[in-house]
Amino acid sequence: MPKGQALTPMMEQYRQIKAQYPDSILFFRLGDFYEMFYEDAELVSKELDLVLTTRGGKDAAPMCGVPYHAADGYLARLIAKGYKVAICEQMEDPRQAKGLVRRQVVRVVTPGTIIDEKALPAGGNNYLAAIVKDDSGFGLAWVDASTGEFQYTFCPGVDELLDELVRLMPAEYLLPPELAGDTSFCRRLQLFTRGVITTWDAAHEAEEARQELCRHFGEENFCRNDVPPTVYLATAMVLTFLKTTQQSSLPHLDVPTPAATASRMILDQATRRNLELVTCGREEKREGSLLWVLDKTVTAMGARTLKRWLDQPLVDVKAIKKRQEAVGDLVDNFILRQELREALQSVKDLERLAGRVAYGTAGGRDLQALRKSLSVVPEVLTLLAGTRAGLLLELSRQLDPLSDLVALLGRALVDEPPLNVNEGGIIRAGYNPEVDELRRAAEHGREWIAALETEERERTGIKSLKVGYNRVFGYYIEVTRPNLPQVPSDYERKQTLANAERFVTRRLLELERQVLGAEERLIQLEYELFQALRDEVLKVLPQIRRTARALGVLDALQSLATVAVDRNYTCPQVDTGMVIHIEGGRHPVVELVETYGSFVPNDTYLDQEQRVHIITGPNMAGKSTYIRQVALIVLLAQIGSFVPARRARIGIVDRIFTRVGAADDLFAGQSTFMVEMQEVANILRHATAKSLVILDEVGRGTSTADGLSIARAVTEYLHDVIGARTLFATHYHELVTLADQLPGVKNYCVAVREEGEDITFLRTILPGSTDKSYGIHVARLAGLPSAVLKRAQDLLENMPENGDNYTIMPVKTSLSEVEKQVLQELASFALMASTPLQAMEQIFRWQQILNNRERKKV
Structure with a gap:
């Protein structure tokens, strides 16, 4: 913005307001448009492909604008690109204003505070997170501004912090200046997540932060003595940021509660990625993930609830059985399940509708959607009246039909309210x-x-x-x-x-x-x-939000029941023992994408007596699918779901660890082998005897001797020191000898049928071991040239048992009689007694002999 330039009163007003929000794009309301000027206009015109015009004569200001009634779409696009937008409204009617219309910013929209439904992930949360660090660790607090969910936790180290952040995937981080200036820390944040970093000064002390939280939420609700100072600061940062940017008293926010880390299974970032729980592949597609299989929800609240369950499996047997019982009731009652699905299909996103009421941005269509959604509650209560499951009965007690409010909104609002509440036509005839x-x-x-x-x-x-x-x-x-x-x-x-x-x-x-x-x-x-x-809706906001969450749980339960029926899942027995016994287990995703009936089920038995399985067999035979399916069946059992198996008994697992595949991290300057070793180190630091460890190749990124030594040492440590139940798929056939040396190690292999040079993968896991990898057979299936395959076979046959002493052997060929003759003449040729011309003539003659031989072959 140019300095020293004479400005009109309105442009001077713009300049003053913009100076208060230098890091935000200013949406400046002018009549029916939000206008942007100077650098904001140039930026927005480029990002949104809008026409850039000018205002004024000499030294005219660049400008562009968007219609106010269509601003949400443009706003969402800017937020998705990581920008912040300050919404500046006209605070009085221009027709009644004396002089310049008074304007002020009513809210600042950032990636972590957006509440427009169209710009939010319907089936997921949009978190704003604050992080504060001291010598003891990290305080972490997060909120979904659209639903009011507000939680915190303490992380003793950066690994634990990143595990939580990968689960939450915040859209925006609030960092105090000293942490925001730590480039190494910020680099790690953005390496694993995509949140925008905002510097927010947490200058107040922990006691001031605690008092601020107590004033807002009430001393009886938030005055805990067991909360670390960094947690108080992080939680207060979230609250003050929301108050400042949203210009609201935030009546819909939950009282901040500690994340229930003790009652849930902790899943690190590698495990979430390797098991593909909510996204799949480098493109992070939803299709192909476990959530893609399980999500038959019909409401946004249900989709968020189901994803939250997958992110945080339970470790409490009673809580798991309570969900199982509810799913079982819905599995057994087809009519109840179908009618519940049909009823819930009419329910809009009540949590976010309540949020917009709290912020004062709800329009007539929002209140009408809220009315129609609440009007479904009596029908749901009728459906649940005959159920026996304790969780279903608990949920029915949390549902409030709010009949008086529904009736009031029905009398007051027209069926199809206009988009804008300031243009009339919103009140039904006969109401007033x-x-x-x-x-x-x-x-x-x-x-x-x-x-x-x-x-x-x-x-x-x-x-x-x-x-x-x-x-x-x-x-x-x-x-x-x-x-x-x-x-x-x-x-x-x-x-x-x-x-x-x-x-x-x-x-x-x-x-x-x-x-x-x-x-x-x-x-x-x-x-x-x-x-x-x-205002009437605002009075019953707690009841609306409680009802919304109960409906979300109901929807998630019916989704699990629907999948169980459609995919022939069974209810697993869950206990506190050490046995994992799966009969006829199937991979929930792979069986869905394979031809119907082609997936081969497998059995698994793990306990303390046989706690480590070493699984050998060729590539592409199904080792990786098998070990992953065991992990997924355990995880499904611990969210209260039925599982893809004929029968299953699951001894509670405190954590699932995975070390799968090969991937480098060039951005962080780490090789494939370094990433592999870091993942293994994380497992060995945190696994317990109650953990399930999935290893798919360890030590393959270095020399054979080094890799084999590491793989054996890791296996021995898991067996002797940790005692974790472990599935280890490997090509190091030398490891099978451990079964004779360690009592808890058992060998398994993938069955293969050989017919000459052809092999058939039977996909069946059997006791025993194999000493063949069938790599060349797999290469043949992949289509490598025959010459390459023949050469590889020759090299393999000449390779000594110790691969590290292997040297490349020359190509072995059989010579023709003509070639033998040329070689004999070459060996006896008196080179030093010949002139250069004689030598050249002899070489030319040999070439002609050999070329004639090649022509005869053709």
Whole structure:
């Protein structure tokens, strides 16, 4: 923005407001548009592909704008690109303002505070997270501004912090200046997550932060002595940021609660990625993930609940069985399950509707959607009346039909409210007598004005005379120039046009006062009545949010039941023992994408007596699928779901660890082997005897001797020191000897049928081991050239048992008689007794002999 330039009063107002929000794009309300100027205009015109114009004469200001009624779409696009937008509104009616219209910023929209439903992930949360660090660790607090969910935790180290952040995937981070200036830390944050970093000064001390939280939430709700100082600071940062940016008292926020880390399974970032729980592949697609298989929800609340369950499996047997019982009731009752699905399909996102009411941004359509959603609750209560499962009965007690509010909104609102609450037409006829009277006055006034046109044509004899309306000049009588001599004396000139004159009369002015006065009063009264309705909703916000969450849990339960029936899942036995016994287990994703009936089920038995399985077999035979399916079946059992197996008994697992595949991290300067070793190190630091460890190749990124040594040492440590239940798929056949040396190690292999050079993968896991990898067979299936395959086979046959002492052998070929003759002559040729010309002639003769031999072959 240029300095020292003389500005109009309005542009000076813009400059002053913009100076308060230098890091935000300013949406400056001008009539029916949000306008942007100077650098904001240049940026937005480029990002949104808008036309860039100018305002003013010399040194004109670049500008662009978007219609206010369509601003949400443009706003969402800017937020998705990581920008912040300050919404500056007109705080008074321009028609009644004396001088410059008063304007102020009513909220700042950032990636972590957006509440527009169209810009939010329907099936997921949009978190704003704050992080504060001291010598003891990290305080972490997070909120979903759209739903009110508010939690915190303490992380002793950066690994634990990143595990939580990968689970949450915040859209925005609030960091104090010293942490925001730590480039190494910020680099790690953005390496694993995509949140925008915002510097937010947490200058107050922990005690000040605690008092601030207690003032907002009440001492009885938030005055905990067991909360570390960094957690108080992080939680207060979230609260103050929301208050500052949203200009709201935030009545919908939950009282911050500690994340229930003790009652849930912790899943690190590698495990989430390797098991593909909610996204799949480098593109992070939803299709192909476990969530993609399980999600048969019909509401946004249900989708978020199901994802939250997958992110945080349970470790409490009672809680798991409570969910299992509810899923079982729905599995057994087809009619209940189907009718519940049909009823829930009418429910909109009540949590986010309640959030918009809290922020004061809810419109007529939002309240109508809220009414229609709540009107489903009585039907749901009727459906649940006959259920026996304890969780279903608990949920029915949390559902509140709010009949009085539903009836009020039904009486007050039209069926299809307009988009804007400031333009009238939102209140139903019959709800308010004054509204009805003003509507009649406005409608009759327009009829009277229309009749006036006919009367004036007859009175003046001017057949082309017309009565019109202009927002600036109001109502007028327009007469073309040729008819001006016929204008009566009581006509008062109002405006001159090129081909006509516009006039008013006393009667027209009186009618205008009646019509416009009625319309203005009607719009104002309807808006006041709507605000009163919004206040009524605000009074019962806690009940609405409790109902919304109960409906979300119901939806998630019916989703699990629907999948269980459709995919032939069974209810697993869950206990606190050490046995994992799966009969006929299947991979929930792979079986869905394979041809029906082609997936081969497998059994698994793990306990303390046989806690480590070493699984050998060729590539592509199914080792990786098998070990992953065991992990997924355990995880499904611990979210309370039925599982893809004929029968299953699951001894509770405190954590699932995975070390799968090969991937480098070039951005962090780490090789494939380094990433592999870091993942293994994390497992060995945190696994316990109650953990399940999945290893798919360890030590393959270095020399054979080094890799084998590491793989054996890791296996021994897991067996002897940790005692974790472990599935280790490997090509190091040498490891199978551990079964004879360690009592808890058992060998398994993938069955293969050989027919000459052809092999068939039977996909069946059997006791025992194999000493063949069938790598060349797999290469043949992949389509490598026959010459390459033959050479590889020759090299393999000449390879010594110790691969590290292997040297590349020369190509072995059989020589023809002609070639033998040439070699004999070459060996006996007296090179030093020959002239250069004689040597060249001899070499030329040998070439001709060999070339003739090649031609004869062709």
